[in-house]
Amino acid sequence: xxxxxxxxxxxxxxxxxxxxxxxxxxxxxxxxxxxxxxxxxxxxxxxxxxxxxxxxxxxxxxxxxxxxxxxxxxxxxxxxxxxxxxxxxxxxxxxxxxxxxxxxxxxxxxxxxxxxxxxxxxxxxxxxxxxxxxxxxxxxxxxxxxxxxxxxxxxxxxxxxxxxxxxxxxxxxxxxxxxxxxxxxxxxxxxxxxxxxxxxxxx
Amino acid sequence: xxxxxxxxxxxxxxxxxxxxxxxxxxxxxxxxxxxxxxxxxxxxxxxxxxxxxxxxxxxxxxxxxxxxxxxxxxxxxxxxxxxxxxxxxxxxxxxxxxxxxxxxxxxxxxxxxxxxxxxxxxxxxxxxxxxxxxxxxxxxxxxxxxxxxxxxxxxxxxxxxxxxxxxxxxxxxxxxxxxxxxxxxxxxxxxxxxxxxxxxxxx
Numbered sequence: 001x002x003x004x005x006x007x008x009x010x011x012x013x014x015x016x017x018x019x020x021x022x023x024x025x026x027x028x029x030x031x032x033x034x035x036x037x038x039x040x041x042x043x044x045x046x047x048x049x050x051x052x053x054x055x056x057x058x059x060x061x062x063x064x065x066x067x068x069x070x071x072x073x074x075x076x077x078x079x080x081x082x083x084x085x086x087x088x089x090x091x092x093x094x095x096x097x098x099x100x101x102x103x104x105x106x107x108x109x110x111x112x113x114x115x116x117x118x119x120x121x122x123x124x125x126x127x128x129x130x131x132x133x134x135x136x137x138x139x140x141x142x143x144x145x146x147x148x149x150x151x152x153x154x155x156x157x158x159x160x161x162x163x164x165x166x167x168x169x170x171x172x173x174x175x176x177x178x179x180x181x182x183x184x185x186x187x188x189x190x191x192x193x194x195x196x197x198x199x200x201x202x203x
Numbered sequence: 204x205x206x207x208x209x210x211x212x213x214x215x216x217x218x219x220x221x222x223x224x225x226x227x228x229x230x231x232x233x234x235x236x237x238x239x240x241x242x243x244x245x246x247x248x249x250x251x252x253x254x255x256x257x258x259x260x261x262x263x264x265x266x267x268x269x270x271x272x273x274x275x276x277x278x279x280x281x282x283x284x285x286x287x288x289x290x291x292x293x294x295x296x297x298x299x300x301x302x303x304x305x306x307x308x309x310x311x312x313x314x315x316x317x318x319x320x321x322x323x324x325x326x327x328x329x330x331x332x333x334x335x336x337x338x339x340x341x342x343x344x345x346x347x348x349x350x351x352x353x354x355x356x357x358x359x360x361x362x363x364x365x366x367x368x369x370x371x372x373x374x375x376x377x378x379x380x381x382x383x384x385x386x387x388x389x390x391x392x393x394x395x396x397x398x399x400x401x402x403x404x405x406x
Contacts, residue, residue, distance in 0.1 A: 045259060045261050045262075046259050056248060056249050056371070058369060058371045059248075059371055061369065062369065062371065062385060065383070066384075066385070066389075069392065073392075166261060166264065166265060168259070168262055168265065180268070181269075182265060182269070185388055186269075189272065189276075
Protein backbone atom coordinates (compact mmCIF):
# COMPACT_ATOMS: atom_id res chain seq x y z
CA UNK A 1 0.00 0.00 0.00
CA UNK A 2 1.06 3.54 -0.71
CA UNK A 3 -0.73 6.80 0.07
CA UNK A 4 -0.70 9.27 -2.81
CA UNK A 5 -1.17 12.81 -1.48
CA UNK A 6 -2.00 15.34 -4.16
CA UNK A 7 -3.30 18.89 -4.61
CA UNK A 8 -5.20 19.89 -7.74
CA UNK A 9 -3.37 23.19 -8.13
CA UNK A 10 0.05 21.54 -7.88
CA UNK A 11 2.01 21.22 -11.11
CA UNK A 12 4.09 18.14 -10.33
CA UNK A 13 1.00 16.39 -8.98
CA UNK A 14 -0.21 16.26 -12.60
CA UNK A 15 2.40 13.81 -13.96
CA UNK A 16 2.29 11.90 -10.66
CA UNK A 17 -1.48 11.41 -10.95
CA UNK A 18 -1.06 10.19 -14.51
CA UNK A 19 1.76 7.76 -13.62
CA UNK A 20 0.96 6.40 -10.17
CA UNK A 21 -1.57 3.66 -10.97
CA UNK A 22 0.47 2.15 -13.80
CA UNK A 23 3.73 2.06 -11.85
CA UNK A 24 2.03 0.86 -8.67
CA UNK A 25 0.32 -1.96 -10.57
CA UNK A 26 3.67 -3.02 -12.03
CA UNK A 27 5.09 -3.09 -8.50
CA UNK A 28 2.07 -4.89 -7.05
CA UNK A 29 1.28 -2.00 -4.71
CA UNK A 30 -2.21 -0.65 -3.97
CA UNK A 31 -2.65 3.14 -4.17
CA UNK A 32 -4.77 5.11 -1.71
CA UNK A 33 -5.66 8.45 -3.29
CA UNK A 34 -5.52 11.27 -0.75
CA UNK A 35 -6.60 14.66 -2.11
CA UNK A 36 -5.63 17.50 0.21
CA UNK A 37 -4.97 21.25 0.20
CA UNK A 38 -1.40 22.49 0.17
CA UNK A 39 -2.16 26.16 0.83
CA UNK A 40 -2.87 25.81 4.58
CA UNK A 41 0.35 23.86 5.10
CA UNK A 42 2.51 26.29 3.14
CA UNK A 43 1.01 29.20 5.03
CA UNK A 44 1.49 27.58 8.43
CA UNK A 45 4.99 26.26 7.74
CA UNK A 46 6.56 28.92 5.54
CA UNK A 47 4.29 31.94 5.84
CA UNK A 48 3.48 31.74 2.14
CA UNK A 49 0.21 33.17 0.82
CA UNK A 50 0.93 32.26 -2.81
CA UNK A 51 2.70 29.43 -4.61
CA UNK A 52 6.46 29.59 -4.04
CA UNK A 53 6.71 29.44 -7.82
CA UNK A 54 4.97 32.83 -7.97
CA UNK A 55 6.61 34.25 -4.84
CA UNK A 56 10.07 33.42 -6.23
CA UNK A 57 9.89 33.89 -10.02
CA UNK A 58 13.31 32.38 -10.68
CA UNK A 59 12.10 29.10 -9.16
CA UNK A 60 8.85 29.38 -11.09
CA UNK A 61 10.61 29.88 -14.41
CA UNK A 62 12.72 26.79 -13.79
CA UNK A 63 9.74 24.74 -12.59
CA UNK A 64 7.75 25.29 -15.79
CA UNK A 65 10.75 24.33 -17.89
CA UNK A 66 11.47 21.25 -15.78
CA UNK A 67 7.79 20.25 -15.81
CA UNK A 68 7.78 20.52 -19.61
CA UNK A 69 10.77 18.14 -19.77
CA UNK A 70 9.10 15.73 -17.33
CA UNK A 71 5.88 15.73 -19.36
CA UNK A 72 7.78 15.36 -22.65
CA UNK A 73 9.55 12.32 -21.25
CA UNK A 74 6.24 10.78 -20.15
CA UNK A 75 4.45 11.67 -23.39
CA UNK A 76 2.03 13.89 -21.45
CA UNK A 77 0.64 17.05 -23.03
CA UNK A 78 1.15 20.28 -21.08
CA UNK A 79 -0.32 23.73 -21.59
CA UNK A 80 0.84 26.47 -19.23
CA UNK A 81 -2.42 27.44 -17.45
CA UNK A 82 -3.45 31.07 -17.88
CA UNK A 83 -4.06 31.15 -14.11
CA UNK A 84 -1.70 29.58 -11.56
CA UNK A 85 -2.24 28.13 -9.11
CA UNK A 86 -5.91 27.38 -9.60
CA UNK A 87 -8.06 26.89 -6.50
CA UNK A 88 -8.52 23.15 -6.03
CA UNK A 89 -10.89 23.32 -3.05
CA UNK A 90 -14.10 22.27 -4.81
CA UNK A 91 -12.36 19.63 -6.91
CA UNK A 92 -10.80 18.16 -3.75
CA UNK A 93 -14.20 17.97 -2.06
CA UNK A 94 -15.65 16.24 -5.11
CA UNK A 95 -12.71 13.83 -5.18
CA UNK A 96 -13.47 12.92 -1.56
CA UNK A 97 -17.04 12.06 -2.63
CA UNK A 98 -15.74 9.38 -4.99
CA UNK A 99 -13.52 7.47 -2.58
CA UNK A 100 -16.12 4.85 -1.61
CA UNK A 101 -17.41 4.31 -5.17
CA UNK A 102 -13.90 4.19 -6.61
CA UNK A 103 -14.11 6.96 -9.20
CA UNK A 104 -11.67 9.32 -7.45
CA UNK A 105 -8.62 8.32 -9.54
CA UNK A 106 -10.38 8.77 -12.91
CA UNK A 107 -12.01 12.02 -11.78
CA UNK A 108 -8.70 13.35 -10.46
CA UNK A 109 -6.91 12.60 -13.74
CA UNK A 110 -9.73 14.41 -15.58
CA UNK A 111 -9.29 17.46 -13.34
CA UNK A 112 -5.53 17.57 -14.04
CA UNK A 113 -6.27 17.24 -17.75
CA UNK A 114 -8.70 20.18 -17.48
CA UNK A 115 -6.24 22.36 -15.54
CA UNK A 116 -2.92 21.58 -17.23
CA UNK A 117 -3.96 20.63 -20.77
CA UNK A 118 -7.27 22.36 -21.49
CA UNK A 119 -6.61 25.46 -19.36
CA UNK A 120 -10.03 25.30 -17.71
CA UNK A 121 -10.91 26.93 -14.39
CA UNK A 122 -11.27 23.89 -12.15
CA UNK A 123 -12.61 26.01 -9.30
CA UNK A 124 -15.95 26.35 -11.14
CA UNK A 125 -18.78 23.80 -10.65
CA UNK A 126 -19.77 24.04 -14.32
CA UNK A 127 -16.26 22.93 -15.28
CA UNK A 128 -16.32 20.02 -12.85
CA UNK A 129 -19.85 18.83 -13.75
CA UNK A 130 -18.93 17.15 -17.07
CA UNK A 131 -15.85 15.61 -15.42
CA UNK A 132 -18.09 14.08 -12.75
CA UNK A 133 -20.43 12.79 -15.46
CA UNK A 134 -17.47 11.35 -17.37
CA UNK A 135 -16.71 8.96 -14.52
CA UNK A 136 -20.31 7.80 -14.28
CA UNK A 137 -21.50 9.84 -11.29
CA UNK A 138 -24.32 12.38 -11.14
CA UNK A 139 -23.03 15.96 -11.27
CA UNK A 140 -25.96 17.61 -9.45
CA UNK A 141 -26.02 15.02 -6.70
CA UNK A 142 -22.24 15.02 -6.22
CA UNK A 143 -21.88 18.82 -6.26
CA UNK A 144 -24.60 18.99 -3.59
CA UNK A 145 -22.86 16.30 -1.57
CA UNK A 146 -19.52 18.14 -1.91
CA UNK A 147 -21.08 21.16 -0.23
CA UNK A 148 -22.15 19.25 2.90
CA UNK A 149 -20.40 19.60 6.25
CA UNK A 150 -19.62 15.89 6.19
CA UNK A 151 -17.49 16.15 3.04
CA UNK A 152 -15.92 19.47 4.07
CA UNK A 153 -14.95 17.85 7.33
CA UNK A 154 -13.39 14.85 5.60
CA UNK A 155 -11.21 17.13 3.49
CA UNK A 156 -10.15 19.00 6.62
CA UNK A 157 -9.23 15.62 8.10
CA UNK A 158 -7.02 14.95 5.08
CA UNK A 159 -5.24 18.27 5.56
CA UNK A 160 -4.70 17.47 9.23
CA UNK A 161 -3.41 13.99 8.43
CA UNK A 162 -1.05 15.48 5.86
CA UNK A 163 0.38 17.76 8.54
CA UNK A 164 0.71 14.83 10.95
CA UNK A 165 2.70 12.90 8.34
CA UNK A 166 5.17 15.77 7.92
CA UNK A 167 4.04 16.79 4.45
CA UNK A 168 5.07 20.20 3.13
CA UNK A 169 4.61 19.77 -0.62
CA UNK A 170 2.76 17.86 -3.31
CA UNK A 171 2.74 15.29 -4.61
CA UNK A 172 3.88 13.22 -1.65
CA UNK A 173 3.86 9.49 -1.04
CA UNK A 174 3.66 7.75 2.34
CA UNK A 175 4.25 4.03 2.77
CA UNK A 176 2.54 1.77 5.30
CA UNK A 177 5.51 2.09 7.66
CA UNK A 178 5.28 5.90 7.56
CA UNK A 179 8.15 6.69 5.18
CA UNK A 180 7.61 10.01 3.40
CA UNK A 181 8.65 10.74 -0.18
CA UNK A 182 8.16 14.17 -1.74
CA UNK A 183 7.85 14.83 -5.45
CA UNK A 184 6.82 13.14 -8.67
CA UNK A 185 10.48 12.19 -9.12
CA UNK A 186 10.40 10.10 -5.93
CA UNK A 187 7.48 7.89 -7.01
CA UNK A 188 9.68 5.02 -8.16
CA UNK A 189 11.68 5.07 -4.90
CA UNK A 190 8.51 5.23 -2.82
CA UNK A 191 7.11 2.17 -4.60
CA UNK A 192 10.39 0.28 -4.20
CA UNK A 193 10.33 1.12 -0.49
CA UNK A 194 6.71 -0.06 -0.21
CA UNK A 195 7.64 -3.38 -1.81
CA UNK A 196 10.70 -3.88 0.42
CA UNK A 197 8.78 -3.07 3.61
CA UNK A 198 5.57 -5.00 3.03
CA UNK A 199 6.20 -7.02 6.20
CA UNK A 200 5.58 -4.01 8.39
CA UNK A 201 2.29 -3.49 6.59
CA UNK A 202 1.07 -6.96 7.54
CA UNK A 203 2.27 -6.63 11.13
CA UNK B 204 30.23 19.15 -22.08
CA UNK B 205 28.29 19.82 -18.92
CA UNK B 206 28.84 22.48 -16.27
CA UNK B 207 28.57 21.15 -12.72
CA UNK B 208 27.70 24.00 -10.33
CA UNK B 209 28.19 23.13 -6.68
CA UNK B 210 28.40 24.71 -3.24
CA UNK B 211 30.43 23.11 -0.46
CA UNK B 212 27.79 23.70 2.19
CA UNK B 213 25.04 22.14 0.06
CA UNK B 214 23.89 18.69 1.10
CA UNK B 215 22.72 17.33 -2.26
CA UNK B 216 25.91 18.63 -3.89
CA UNK B 217 27.71 15.89 -1.92
CA UNK B 218 26.24 12.85 -3.76
CA UNK B 219 26.34 14.81 -7.03
CA UNK B 220 30.07 15.49 -6.63
CA UNK B 221 30.68 11.82 -5.90
CA UNK B 222 28.63 10.63 -8.91
CA UNK B 223 29.16 13.17 -11.66
CA UNK B 224 32.51 12.04 -13.11
CA UNK B 225 31.55 8.37 -13.29
CA UNK B 226 28.19 8.98 -14.95
CA UNK B 227 29.58 11.63 -17.29
CA UNK B 228 32.38 9.29 -18.38
CA UNK B 229 29.82 6.57 -19.13
CA UNK B 230 27.88 9.08 -21.24
CA UNK B 231 31.00 10.40 -22.96
CA UNK B 232 30.45 13.91 -21.58
CA UNK B 233 33.19 16.20 -20.22
CA UNK B 234 32.48 17.85 -16.84
CA UNK B 235 33.44 21.45 -16.07
CA UNK B 236 33.54 21.88 -12.29
CA UNK B 237 32.11 25.24 -11.24
CA UNK B 238 32.34 25.92 -7.50
CA UNK B 239 30.16 28.86 -6.46
CA UNK B 240 28.42 30.33 -3.42
CA UNK B 241 24.70 29.78 -3.01
CA UNK B 242 24.20 32.21 -0.11
CA UNK B 243 24.31 35.43 -2.19
CA UNK B 244 21.78 34.01 -4.67
CA UNK B 245 19.37 32.80 -1.99
CA UNK B 246 19.57 36.15 -0.25
CA UNK B 247 19.01 38.14 -3.43
CA UNK B 248 16.26 35.91 -4.80
CA UNK B 249 14.37 34.78 -1.71
CA UNK B 250 15.54 37.07 1.07
CA UNK B 251 17.00 34.10 2.93
CA UNK B 252 19.86 34.62 5.38
CA UNK B 253 20.11 30.93 6.35
CA UNK B 254 19.62 27.63 4.58
CA UNK B 255 15.94 27.04 3.76
CA UNK B 256 16.42 23.71 5.52
CA UNK B 257 17.04 25.64 8.74
CA UNK B 258 14.53 28.42 8.05
CA UNK B 259 11.78 25.82 7.45
CA UNK B 260 12.48 22.90 9.82
CA UNK B 261 9.84 20.62 8.29
CA UNK B 262 11.69 20.80 4.97
CA UNK B 263 14.99 20.28 6.77
CA UNK B 264 13.79 17.19 8.57
CA UNK B 265 12.64 15.68 5.28
CA UNK B 266 15.83 16.68 3.46
CA UNK B 267 18.09 14.84 5.91
CA UNK B 268 15.94 11.72 5.64
CA UNK B 269 15.83 11.91 1.85
CA UNK B 270 19.58 12.56 1.67
CA UNK B 271 20.17 9.47 3.82
CA UNK B 272 18.13 7.38 1.39
CA UNK B 273 19.98 8.86 -1.60
CA UNK B 274 23.35 8.12 0.00
CA UNK B 275 22.28 4.62 1.04
CA UNK B 276 21.28 3.88 -2.54
CA UNK B 277 24.66 5.12 -3.82
CA UNK B 278 26.64 3.35 -1.11
CA UNK B 279 27.88 6.70 0.20
CA UNK B 280 28.51 7.20 3.92
CA UNK B 281 26.71 10.13 5.55
CA UNK B 282 27.14 11.69 8.97
CA UNK B 283 24.81 14.55 9.86
CA UNK B 284 27.25 17.46 10.35
CA UNK B 285 27.18 19.04 13.80
CA UNK B 286 27.08 22.42 12.05
CA UNK B 287 24.89 23.16 9.02
CA UNK B 288 25.40 24.73 6.64
CA UNK B 289 29.16 25.11 6.91
CA UNK B 290 30.79 28.13 5.30
CA UNK B 291 32.26 27.01 1.99
CA UNK B 292 33.91 30.30 1.02
CA UNK B 293 37.54 29.32 1.61
CA UNK B 294 37.06 25.85 0.14
CA UNK B 295 35.49 27.38 -2.98
CA UNK B 296 38.44 29.75 -3.39
CA UNK B 297 40.86 26.84 -3.04
CA UNK B 298 38.83 24.82 -5.55
CA UNK B 299 39.20 27.69 -8.04
CA UNK B 300 42.99 27.48 -7.58
CA UNK B 301 43.00 23.91 -8.86
CA UNK B 302 41.07 24.41 -12.10
CA UNK B 303 44.14 24.83 -14.35
CA UNK B 304 46.12 22.00 -12.76
CA UNK B 305 43.13 19.66 -12.74
CA UNK B 306 42.93 18.78 -9.05
CA UNK B 307 39.64 20.58 -8.39
CA UNK B 308 37.44 17.44 -8.68
CA UNK B 309 39.56 15.35 -6.28
CA UNK B 310 39.90 18.24 -3.83
CA UNK B 311 36.16 18.95 -3.97
CA UNK B 312 35.29 15.33 -3.25
CA UNK B 313 37.70 15.44 -0.29
CA UNK B 314 35.97 18.55 1.07
CA UNK B 315 32.56 16.88 0.85
CA UNK B 316 33.99 13.82 2.60
CA UNK B 317 35.33 16.10 5.36
CA UNK B 318 32.03 17.97 5.77
CA UNK B 319 29.47 15.19 5.39
CA UNK B 320 31.33 12.10 6.59
CA UNK B 321 34.05 13.26 8.99
CA UNK B 322 32.11 16.25 10.39
CA UNK B 323 35.07 18.60 10.02
CA UNK B 324 34.81 22.39 9.84
CA UNK B 325 35.69 23.01 6.21
CA UNK B 326 35.80 26.78 6.77
CA UNK B 327 39.16 26.39 8.58
CA UNK B 328 42.49 26.50 6.69
CA UNK B 329 43.98 23.82 8.94
CA UNK B 330 41.20 21.45 7.89
CA UNK B 331 41.70 22.21 4.20
CA UNK B 332 45.53 22.01 4.28
CA UNK B 333 45.76 18.18 4.40
CA UNK B 334 43.06 17.95 1.73
CA UNK B 335 45.14 20.19 -0.54
CA UNK B 336 48.19 18.04 0.17
CA UNK B 337 46.19 14.88 -0.59
CA UNK B 338 45.70 15.99 -4.20
CA UNK B 339 49.39 16.75 -4.67
CA UNK B 340 49.36 20.52 -4.25
CA UNK B 341 51.22 22.66 -1.68
CA UNK B 342 48.93 23.77 1.16
CA UNK B 343 50.87 26.91 2.13
CA UNK B 344 51.22 28.09 -1.43
CA UNK B 345 47.60 27.35 -2.35
CA UNK B 346 46.12 28.90 0.80
CA UNK B 347 48.14 32.05 0.07
CA UNK B 348 46.96 32.03 -3.54
CA UNK B 349 43.35 31.56 -2.40
CA UNK B 350 43.61 34.81 -0.43
CA UNK B 351 44.63 36.90 -3.46
CA UNK B 352 42.33 39.35 -5.16
CA UNK B 353 42.71 37.39 -8.39
CA UNK B 354 41.18 34.22 -6.95
CA UNK B 355 38.54 36.10 -4.95
CA UNK B 356 37.54 37.83 -8.16
CA UNK B 357 37.29 34.57 -10.08
CA UNK B 358 34.92 33.14 -7.46
CA UNK B 359 32.82 36.30 -7.67
CA UNK B 360 32.72 35.75 -11.44
CA UNK B 361 31.39 32.24 -10.85
CA UNK B 362 28.63 33.59 -8.62
CA UNK B 363 27.73 36.18 -11.25
CA UNK B 364 27.72 33.54 -13.99
CA UNK B 365 25.50 31.32 -11.84
CA UNK B 366 23.00 34.18 -11.56
CA UNK B 367 23.16 34.80 -15.31
CA UNK B 368 22.33 31.14 -15.95
CA UNK B 369 19.23 31.32 -13.75
CA UNK B 370 20.58 29.18 -10.93
CA UNK B 371 18.81 29.28 -7.56
CA UNK B 372 20.04 26.07 -5.93
CA UNK B 373 22.82 23.53 -5.83
CA UNK B 374 23.85 21.28 -7.35
CA UNK B 375 22.88 22.50 -10.80
CA UNK B 376 23.92 21.36 -14.24
CA UNK B 377 24.03 23.48 -17.39
CA UNK B 378 24.53 22.00 -20.84
CA UNK B 379 26.37 23.64 -23.76
CA UNK B 380 23.07 24.88 -25.20
CA UNK B 381 22.16 26.56 -21.90
CA UNK B 382 19.65 24.04 -20.54
CA UNK B 383 19.46 24.19 -16.73
CA UNK B 384 18.91 21.19 -14.46
CA UNK B 385 18.61 21.54 -10.69
CA UNK B 386 19.33 18.82 -8.19
CA UNK B 387 21.37 15.67 -7.80
CA UNK B 388 18.31 13.76 -9.01
CA UNK B 389 18.47 15.54 -12.38
CA UNK B 390 22.06 14.51 -13.16
CA UNK B 391 21.06 11.60 -15.40
CA UNK B 392 18.61 13.76 -17.37
CA UNK B 393 21.16 16.54 -17.74
CA UNK B 394 23.71 14.10 -19.17
CA UNK B 395 21.14 12.59 -21.54
CA UNK B 396 20.29 16.12 -22.71
CA UNK B 397 23.98 16.93 -23.21
CA UNK B 398 24.41 13.81 -25.34
CA UNK B 399 21.30 14.54 -27.44
CA UNK B 400 22.29 18.17 -28.06
CA UNK B 401 25.98 17.81 -28.81
CA UNK B 402 25.44 19.38 -32.26
CA UNK B 403 24.69 22.75 -30.71
CA UNK B 404 27.95 22.47 -28.79
CA UNK B 405 29.94 22.07 -31.99
CA UNK B 406 28.07 24.87 -33.75
